[in-house]
Amino acid sequence: MILLDCETTGGRASHDRITEIGLIEVIDGEVKDKWQSLINPQRPIPPWISKITGIDDAMVIDSPTFDEIASELYERLQGTILVAHNARFDYSFLKQEFKRVGYDYSAKTLCSVKLSRRVYPRHQGHSLDKIIQRHQIDIPDRHRAMADTDAILSYFTIIQQQVDETLIQKSIAEILKRPSLPSHLDNQLIQKLPEGPGVYQFYDESGALLYIGKSVNIRERVLSHFSADHRHHKELDISQQLHHIDWIETPSDFGAQLLENSYIKQTSPRYNRRQTKIKKLYQISRTINKGGYAELDVILADMTAASDITSKYGLFRSKKQAQTKLLALITQYKLCQRLCHIEKKSSGSCFAYQLKKCLGACCAKEPAQRYNLRVDMALSHIKNQQWPWSTPIIVAEQSTSTQSDVTHYHLIDQWRYLGQVDKQNEPQTYLTNQQGPIFFDIDTYKILLRFLTPAKAANFPYLTIHPLEHQSPIIMDGWG
Structure with missing residues (x-):
């Protein structure tokens, strides 16, 4: 195996x-x-990086x-396990640097952070x-590549001295474990993921x-x-049927969650059962009766009223789910079942009052x-969250990945995701060209x-919110 550390001009491999x-x-x-080896990055080294590493432009100007x-480096790394602290960082930089000069570099990686968490x-x-x-650990030149690599080596020596060998080998095997890929799946496709x-x-x-x-x-x-144990039948079924994988990269988890939710509801994949499109939602209404007492009831959400999610309470996927929540609140706060429309009596004390579980609002x-x-x-x-802005907003989503510096712009209004727009300052094109109803979606809301x-x-911090000035809220056409 090879223990390795890289110093860089920043945090994005791309x-x-x-x-x-x-x-x-x-x-x-x-x-x-x-x-x-010092390496000439062929670009200025930021001052804050130089302050951390001690490496400045003058030091690398004559370096290769x-x-x-x-x-030479490719030959050294071929066929070996790459060990690094936060291996994903160093590995991503090596892959990108090799890719720029025409090498397809791939290796098993052993992250000493993951090993440390397992053994300690x-x-x-x-x-x-x-x-x-x-x-x-004695390290005289922290944040220099060889000094940090020496520190990792010293740490491995300490682990061998302090930790049972069986635990060490088991932990390393778990980290290095390569899943058993379906025989009919192209391994080259996996390498491109x-x-x-x-x-x-x-x-x-x-x-x-x-x-x-x-x-x-x-x-x-x-x-x-593709873990060998296939703990769930669904995973085994998918593995046996899988022939092709496609993917769409996003700047961060924010875009990934929105895209996944949208795609599942548009396409209804065979093994996605959780996020189905909801055509009916239920809420809990609060009214005041003639005696001045608050009454609660489970109602079907108004499909045409944009204000419903904040003027009523809760968002439930079924009437039963809403009633279960209401019963829990009744028990916890000693509310009256008759005033909550659970007990169907039109007047008089409720049965819970006789059991001293209602404090007598009903009578x-x-x-x-x-x-x-x-x-x-x-x-x-x-209580549902009020829309904090008076207009639609654009959310600028910057990349969190070391391998990308892409920014996406998302148009959102009244907790509804209206789609991705090309530029932050040109969302009106989408607004004017919008076809069909704009639905409220409970999963998007969450x-x-x-x-x-x-x-x-x-x-x-990678999300920046830009309210759209002089743009009226978009009319709600329905719930979904």
């Missing part, structure tokens, strides 16, 4: 370049060779380019800095769509379908103001809530 490589060849537990060392599960933090500090976010589609021999999935790492997720034994306050407390847990609500938006 854009940034390698500035230094250090590697150590280990055979049967013994160090056989060491090799290192990657093209000049590619042949109780430790907090598995970054190289944490490991160096925790195990007191991207390691960034997006959506993938499985097809059978006749071209029928079997399954649609999404992931932040398409290749890793696709391979997980005016409890003041309306106090009962209504408790109703509002119960409903606060299922995805957008996870990413776009003001309380959560700060967690996703």
Whole structure:
């Protein structure tokens, strides 16, 4: 195996370049060779990178380019397991650099971060800095390629001294485990799978769509379908029928979730059962009766009223689901079953009052103001989120992958995803050309809530929200 570390001009393999490589060849537990080189990235090294690594433009100006060392490096790496800390980062940069000069590089990777988590599960933090500090590894030149590679080698020595050999071998085998691919699936296609976010589609021999999935790492997720144990019958069935894989890359998980949800509902793949298009939704309504008491009832959502998701409470896929939630709220907050339309009596005390599970709102034994306050407390847990903007918005989605720097623009209004637009400043083309009804979709709503609500938006710095000035809200044509 070869232990390796790369220093780079930044974090994106599609854009940034390698500035230094250090590697150590280990055979049967013994160090056989060491090799290192500064590399001219043929572009300026950002000052903040130089501050971290100590590598600046002057140091690499007379160093070889990657093209000049590619042949020697490729020979060194052929047929070996590549070991690195956060191996995905170093491996993606090597693949991109080799690809630029005409080499198709592929290797098994052993990530020392993943190994550390397996053999030291109780430790907090598995970054190289944490490991160096925790195990007191002497490293004089941190963030230089060979120094970091030496630190990884020292860490492996410590693991061998402190951890049972059986656990070490088992952990390494699990990390290196290559899934058993279907015999009728082209292995070259697997090698082309991207390691960034997006959506993938499985097809059978006749071209029928079997399954649609999404992931932040398409290749890793696709391979997980072919684990030898096939814990679920569905995975085994898919594996036996699968003949072709297609995929669409997205800048981040945000676009992948929206695309997966949309594609599943448009195409209804054979093995996707969870996300089906919902033609009816149910909500809980709150009204005030003549006595001043709040009454709750399960109703069919109004298919023409855009305000329904915020003027009523909850969004449920079936009447039974809504009633189950209402019964839970009744129990938790001691609400009256008659005033919640569970008990069908038109007047008088409910049966729960006799069991002391209702405080008497049904027979005016409890003041309306106090009962209504408790109703509002119960409903606060299922209150739908108001649309925070007065206009439609454009969400600029920047890439989170080291292998891409693409930005996508998404048009959204009233928690409805209207589609991807070519440019942030030209969404009106989509608005004026929109054909057919624009539906409200509960799964889209939940995805957008996870990413776009003001309380959560700060967690996703790669998403930028741009309200469209002077653009009226788009008329709601229906629910779906």
